[in-house]
Amino acid sequence: MDTTGLIFGLVCIGGGALLLLILFMAMYNSLIAKKNQVDYAYSGIDVQLKKRHDLIPNLVATVRQYMEHERELLERITALRARAVSPDLPEGERMQVEAALSGALRSLMVAVENYPNLKANENFLHLQASLNEIEEQLAAARRAYNAAVTDYNNAIEMFPTNFVASIMGLSRRAVFEAEAAERATPDVAQLFQQ
């Protein structure tokens, strides 16, 4: 083989390797960006949960004077909130506690219908609007998180990024499922008994 052929071969191999390296870098970076997007979206949920924690004491204090028959429910909400903000709560349990809190707050807002005086209270109306706002933001944050996770999971499983992802040791993340209570058709008879 003459030298020109050798140089040509080397250039080809070198060029190919460089191209592969660039492709690898691009895929690596896009995977990291997607992973960070998931974490960022998760922190979006956190912000709203924190806002909800801050709102609850105020809300409970306002409605307590009016709702004599809901003492038990209010105590449950206070206890759940205390549990949600306690620093030694394990990560796995955290979302369960928050889900229970969501359910309890929904029951509270249904129970409010029985107290016309409360519904005329300006302070309560303001708190109720704030809670609606937070719940709406929370739903949006969850959906943003799910979209980020779907994007990330797609990248991990689709060709050709799946090779790079397996080298990086990235694994699938789970999306938020609608809570069982939210998905079930509401039992109207039960609502009336409350």
Place this chain on the structure above:
Amino acid sequence: MSAPAGDWDQHYRELEPILRALEEERQQRTARFGQITLWSVLIGGLLSLALAAFASPELGIFAFAPLGVALVVILASYAAITSDWSKLFKWRVISQLVKFISPDLEYLPEQFISEAEFNQSMLFQREPDRYRGEDLIQGKVGQTAIRLSEVHAEYKVEHYDSKGNRYTTWHTLFRGLFIIADFNKHFNGITLVLPDTEEGLLGWLGQTLQSWSARLGMQPGELVKLEDPEFERAFKVYSTDQIEARYILTPSLMARILRFRELTRSEIRLAFIASQLYLAIPTTHDYFEAPSVFAPTGILLKPETIGRYLHELQFALAVVDELNLNTRIWTKR
């Protein structure tokens, strides 16, 4: 749609004398025009005949000058009779109908949404070179502040022919109803909902292209992928904030936007900027235009004529109910 139709009968009784007077005025105008035409042709024709028959032959073609003058008179009187007819109709009838829909609304037939506001919406990729409009309606429907008008925005393209001569062609950027309404939630970023042309054709690849068009700065923010597959097929969404976009575009609002798109049967565009909703509904229909001065007798007194205008108004204001803008259960009042 936003129809407080309960007292329509009573309202129509109030409107009827106005319509009757206007119909009379219209018939007077047609009659006057008929007379002017008749006399112009008669006098012009006779004078021309007389000139042709008795004047010296070198007058030639100028013998027909009186007929020409008659034609000018007819055209001028046509312009005079029709020009302010539309204005008269709008001031008297449309403004009454607007008041019927909501007393908090006002109608300004010669004003329109400004070009600056049109550009603020970021709904179109370029700014227009020629901008016109009419029929501004503004005020409140329920708790929602709203402004809307007809808008015609055009851009020009300059060409050179083979000899190097420059010539300009005008293309429509947008023609239709342009609506600015107060949205029922607070937000700070920019979220655009645009018709999806690429994804339907190219699928996954189309979405990648859309995502790149945001990254290259052709659209603000980044592509937002939403869960509703039907919505994703119809629209592409760009936003400066992924969470805020979903805060605005809840599953229920997405379903409502899809339904509104079906109702309008057109490629609507929506922008959510600084707690305002900008909505562009393209249409070639000219809204709130008076029936012709020369339309058949009694057209204004037919209930279906007025019904049609009422329907047009309700359609233009339907966005408030269709997108549920009067629901104020969040912190924004």
